[in-house]
Amino acid sequence: MAAGAPSPAAPALERVARSRQDLPPWAGGLVGALLVLIAWTVLALTVFSSAGNVPTPWAVVQQLAADGFGLYWANVSITTWSALQGYLWGNLVAIALAVAVLLVPPLEGAATQVAVLTYCVPLTAIGPIVLIVSPPGSRITSVFLAALSVVFTSVVGCLLGLRAADRTALDVVRAYGGSRWTALVKVRLIAALPNVFAALKLAAPAAFLGAVLGEYFGGVDSGLGILITAAQTNLRYAQLWALALMSGAVAGAGYLLVGVLARLLTPWSSTGEREGGISR
Template sequence: MASESTLAPRVRELPRWAGGAICAVTVLVLWSLVSVLFFSSTGIVPTPWAVLAQLGDTGVQTYWTNISVTTSSAAQGWLWGNLVAIALAVVVLLLPPLEGAANQVAVISYCIPLTAIGPIVLIVSPVGSRTTSIFLAAMSVVFTSVVGCLLGLRAADRTALDVVAAYGGSRWTALVKVRLIAALPNVFAALKLAAPAAFLGAVLGEYIGGVDTGLGIMILAAQTNLQYAQIWGLALLSGAVAGLAYLVIGLLARLLTPWSSTGERKAGL
């Protein structure tokens, strides 16, 4: 019991990055053991070192070119999807009777499988365009962003809204002067979640076809050629870029809504 009581304070004193470092080392060790003990003959699960070696053999320039293309499509889809989501949320606030229709649009965008809608978009898109990748990226973010925006816009202080109404302010005035400020923390939280979703949607759009560059095309080529190490490397790169997008939006949110990040630190989040 005494050892446990002395261990807990030491664990709490560790820096925040220590937990992530310990987790990463643990994953690498377990990954290596599984690869060597169970898949050494087939190579289906390569070791982390084999994946790193393959990344070096393929060349940084090749990966950078394809990552840039995919990121561009993801950014466009993220922008269009969030614009649609914010527009739907604003319409619901200004015209409450349309809430049912707006919610249906958001739910439909979430429920339709991307692998089903992707080929249809590919067929109707111009040959060689990246419409499918951008469209699937946009579809991936609409529902999450609509929910986050509605929660944020409805989080405004009731007293402030009553003051605007007392001075003869319209719904639009209340939206601009009160609701938008109160909504920013929730909106940025939704935008953070939308960033990785948009990137993975863009990769899926490339995987479906119609383009000749991008991480999705590299994954398809590696799968066809049974290059297991490259498949694992591309999966890790996709996750890393998606995670980086999440962190970038999070940092932007802290800069633009410092009151929200201060509250999170006080709450221990």
């Protein structure tokens, strides 16, 4: 074959690459999920068959059907409500810190330290302390850990977004005598939305998992964390796996929901991403 001549396999490779590009976006996720289910089934029937602590996917489905929809829905809704409260409070604190840094730059060091502190403090260490000081039977621990789980991510995203504003637009506001508050409202907030929503997407599953962990410490009589504790204590392996998968599914649903909201409120950002992907 002459130097520089195309390989005989090149047309076939091009057809394969083109067929992959023609696949819908969800096809890759579906294939990945099928591969995970196959690997899970094989491991459950071979490596972990003697111990029995890894049930097959079919056994987990049977457990979900045996427990009934009402059991899971009642506890998922309670945990989700706690996660939503923590998500709102945590993001309000994060946005307030980011705005304060932009309006008063000397506060950046203190705000950054607060954000890093919320990230570095182990939830398993702070959870029991919050439980002790909370009123009996309250869900403050669950809400607090959910809020604590989102502060750092949201602060970083908000600061990056608010600093991504076009310098020319900021100079125009300043030239016309606008204050920092005017520049924040007129320019920075619009420019910050894509980065802010990116942080909010990551914060959604973190808040839910923080709420579950707060219930896991006790002090309440309902929620996914309580069900997980009961299943672990009674060695109900199929139910434990079902609860773990359900927690992951709800956390993922929160991520997708915020993503859909971001596409609706920042269509220019999603359009730019698609165009960039096509050009590449």
